[in-house]
Amino acid sequence: MATWTPDPSFYPSPRMAMKAPQEKLAYVAAFDPDRKKPDAIAVVDVDPASGSYGSIVGQTDMPGVGDELHHFGWNACSSCLCPNAPHPHSERRYLVVPGLRSSRLHILDTKPDPKHPKIVKVIEPEEIAEKAGYSRLHTIHCGPEGIYVNALGNAQGEAPGGIFLVDHETFEVRGRWEVERGSQELAYDFWWHLGYDTMVTSEWGTPKTFEEGLIPEVLLGAKYGRRLHFWDLHKRKHLQEIDLGDKYQLVFELRPAHDPTKAYGFVGVVISLEDLSSSIWTWYRDGDKWAIKKVIDIPAEPADPDQLPPLLKGFKAVPPLVTDIDLSMDDRFLYVSCWGTGDMHQYDVSDPFNPKLTGKVRIGGIVSKAAHPGASNGALSGGPQMVEISRDGRRVYFTNSLYGAIDPQFYPDGIDGWMVKLDAGENGGIEFDPKFFVEWPKGHRPHQVRLEGGDCSSDSYCYP
Amino acid sequence: MTQLWPWLTLAGLGAFHGLNPAMGWLFAVALGQHRKSRRVVVLSLIPIAAGHSVAIIVVVALVVGLGVVVDADLIRVGGGLVLISWAVYHQVYGHLHKVRFGMQTSMAGLGIWSFLMASAHGAGLMLVPVLIPLCLSGTPAQELTAAGSIGISLAAVGVHTVSMLAVTGVIALSVYQWLGLAFLRRGWINLDLLWTVALAAAGVILIVL
Numbered sequence: 001m002a003t004w005t006p007d008p009s010f011y012p013s014p015r016m017a018m019k020a021p022q023e024k025l026a027y028v029a030a031f032d033p034d035r036k037k038p039d040a041i042a043v044v045d046v047d048p049a050s051g052s053y054g055s056i057v058g059q060t061d062m063p064g065v066g067d068e069l070h071h072f073g074w075n076a077c078s079s080c081l082c083p084n085a086p087h088p089h090s091e092r093r094y095l096v097v098p099g100l101r102s103s104r105l106h107i108l109d110t111k112p113d114p115k116h117p118k119i120v121k122v123i124e125p126e127e128i129a130e131k132a133g134y135s136r137l138h139t140i141h142c143g144p145e146g147i148y149v150n151a152l153g154n155a156q157g158e159a160p161g162g163i164f165l166v167d168h169e170t171f172e173v174r175g176r177w178e179v180e181r182g183s184q185e186l187a188y189d190f191w192w193h194l195g196y197d198t199m200v201t202s203e204w205g206t207p208k209t210f211e212e213g214l215i216p217e218v219l220l221g222a223k224y225g226r227r228l229h230f231w232d233l234h235k236r237k238h239l240q241e242i243d244l245g246d247k248y249q250l251v252f253e254l255r256p257a258h259d260p261t262k263a264y265g266f267v268g269v270v271i272s273l274e275d276l277s278s279s280i281w282t283w284y285r286d287g288d289k290w291a292i293k294k295v296i297d298i299p300a301e302p303a304d305p306d307q308l309p310p311l312l313k314g315f316k317a318v319p320p321l322v323t324d325i326d327l328s329m330d331d332r333f334l335y336v337s338c339w340g341t342g343d344m345h346q347y348d349v350s351d352p353f354n355p356k357l358t359g360k361v362r363i364g365g366i367v368s369k370a371a372h373p374g375a376s377n378g379a380l381s382g383g384p385q386m387v388e389i390s391r392d393g394r395r396v397y398f399t400n401s402l403y404g405a406i407d408p409q410f411y412p413d414g415i416d417g418w419m420v421k422l423d424a425g426e427n428g429g430i431e432f433d434p435k436f437f438v439e440w441p442k443g444h445r446p447h448q449v450r451l452e453g454g455d456c457s458s459d460s461y462c463y464p
Numbered sequence: 465m466t467q468l469w470p471w472l473t474l475a476g477l478g479a480f481h482g483l484n485p486a487m488g489w490l491f492a493v494a495l496g497q498h499r500k501s502r503r504v505v506v507l508s509l510i511p512i513a514a515g516h517s518v519a520i521i522v523v524v525a526l527v528v529g530l531g532v533v534v535d536a537d538l539i540r541v542g543g544g545l546v547l548i549s550w551a552v553y554h555q556v557y558g559h560l561h562k563v564r565f566g567m568q569t570s571m572a573g574l575g576i577w578s579f580l581m582a583s584a585h586g587a588g589l590m591l592v593p594v595l596i597p598l599c600l601s602g603t604p605a606q607e608l609t610a611a612g613s614i615g616i617s618l619a620a621v622g623v624h625t626v627s628m629l630a631v632t633g634v635i636a637l638s639v640y641q642w643l644g645l646a647f648l649r650r651g652w653i654n655l656d657l658l659w660t661v662a663l664a665a666a667g668v669i670l671i672v673l
Binding site for chain 2: 002003004005006008010011012013016081082083084085086087088089090144145167168169194195196197233234260261462463464
């Protein structure tokens, strides 16, 4: 239902959003890697004044099993205030929760009881395949034309993956987004520059190349994704492809500047076939084209093969495996999750071409198994993965599982789920909040975190 | 004095349309912010007003064109029904509009955007109750003709557009220069709801009065 004044969680600009009240709840996708019991959206209390701070206070189970909940998002956000397509009286109320494996799309209402969201609609994979021609639903963004969902496979589970639209009020599947696909085949993440009418998409691989885990031959053959694609956001046409080269594999999370007048963004590349390093690249506007430059290299760390999983023994090194990055609302700090080594890095990216490392913590990691002051068990498994930043940039939350079939390839002894929080200094520097260690209940592993009212990877803005 | 009321109503509705952020002043502000230029804010007003007035002209032309060939009562009731249906459509499907023009749009694109927004919101239709008596009342001595109505119709479009442009311009410049956009968070009341009510009311007025 339309409201009389705009949703109070909508802000015209990222500068205004930074002054938003502190979040009290976090929503976390949790899945059962054995696909025996339903996956869930867990609700974590992140209010330091609360007695249940740092614990799970609610949970909504999915109706089926084997969904592999992964990423999710809001039905509406600050882009509703955009002047060219205003929907200011929509509500940020529903969580749009896809199953990456099942291709089912769940709509959860958080309004009646924010701690116990209620499932109000489930869109079956057959309907999505029929109306949009896609499957393997991945990233959700609220945007100018409603809810954008990207999918890693077509209806048959092959290439091309792509994007489709869902109505942000009725949740009807509206159909495929692309009008002209150009050279794009693989999909992973997407986001946009509202100020430049530009969509950016990245690449992973087709479902058969990851649903049973990463395939070494595909990886070493450089057959996974290595490109970025740029699109006209409103004409829905492919404009340009940038190939990072055949030694770079798995081009993942896209973090465009929040300030809509800035034409640059950051993307993480999981692995270099040359030396197992991870890298961060900055894309930017260069004349009337988009260009890209590598700005951060994170090297692999030498390790005793006895401590490494079979996949890595021959390399005698732990790759950093940068699998998520997140940019603070003021576009000043970039957080980089090194899921292999167990590091979380914070870079000052005020100059997007010269990042400076301003903070670092280590937790878990394939070899290090680093502990947390709040953990009862010292040796932690998994490593920093999905990371989310509060709108004011002072609190950073992350979890430790990557993907059901890939977790055991790098952590063969299993992953016990956890979620932690960092406190970030106003001018950089990060440290663990010793009181915040969520030991995840056995049987589920946590993945993406979304914060009540919005966070740094939910909203996009039309005003600087 | 009765002669003045239709004109005041046209001007008032122009102000009401200009006040609505969805009709253009907000787009002008955003473009100014993106280009860091007050000049862009001012220049944007031209295509916004032009697109809006074309949307009005289309409706005026329909009313006058039909008025010459069809019985006035039929236009009145038909127009009323169209207005009420438009209100229903606006309420149910108003959020569905496709996005064709963004921050990189040209001035021509902005004009088309303004035309589409005004048309989709039924801005011209809202004027029908005023247009019918104003443009279709041949004086007793004169037979109603399309040619005879042109002058008064153009004047109607002019009054509405000037009023809309004035309000759009004052708000756009004040917001760009002094007020900023923070007030939108509380101040952007649901004009679409008022708008829907206005459309339906205009329809009822046409049919009943």
